[in-house]
């Protein structure tokens with residue numbers, strides 16, 4: 529018995545801050561443009577770091593137009609029959625509904641490209657990312673350069689007033705180099721983590 533060929537995948541691009549996740553999403557968007565594919569880019573409105581305009585922005589200031597949303601379900605009204613792909617950045621900030629939405633969109637034949645932090649500043653799995661990673665057909669795990677060792681950085685260090693943020697710090701603090709730096713496993717510090 530032959531099955532008809534149908535497109536539709538989940539691709540996750542993860543890693544710590546400064547690893548190049550947003551640049552990679554922008555690269556894939558550019559290739560979709562060359563392929564004359566219809567796509568939309570979404571990001572949580574909470575991410576207002578480099579721009580208040582509707583766009584995703586990399587630390588190197590590359591940009592791509594995006595739709596700003598508060599909740600994952602706001603993606604659904606934008607899904608039209610002619611859409612080929614959906615790109616979602618900062619997925620760690622979304623509610624768990626994004627997991628089912630990503631799966632349904634891939635089942636419907638869309639290419640779903642998701643960028644997000646696999647770990648929070650404590651080094652622990654972040655929001656819906658573990659499930660998205662489990663469901664994805666393709667996973668790209670990027671590394672940055674550790675500012676302490678020059679080794680591949682797989683973690684994000686949060687620094688508050690010049691000191692490593694404690695385990696009890698809030699999960700969400702939007703920011704860039706004023707609060708965060710990429711670090712390798714053995715250079716990552718989380719005071720209070722052992723007593724959790």
Ligand SMILES: Nc1ncnc2c1ncn2[C@@H]1O[C@H](COP(=O)(O)OP(=O)(O)O)[C@@H](O)[C@H]1O
Nearest residue numbers: 544545546547548549550551586587588672673
């Ligand atoms: N320590 C670092 N290691 C790697 N890239 C860095 C570092 N610090 C700053 N950058 C910049 O960050 C860019 C990646 O930005 P971006 O794609 O926004 O990353 P992410 O979305 O993973 O946080 C790099 O191309 C580089 O210009």
Ligand SMILES: Cc1cn([C@H]2C[C@H](O)[C@@H](COP(=O)(O)O)O2)c(=O)[nH]c1=O
Nearest residue numbers: 544545546648649684699700701702703
């Ligand atoms: C580790 C960590 C990060 N954040 C925030 C900081 C930034 O606004 C985004 C990550 O952006 P990037 O594109 O990956 O550079 O997430 C946070 O709120 N909590 C954390 O633990």
Ligand SMILES: [Zn+2]
Nearest residue numbers: 549550551586
């Ligand atoms: Zn990013």
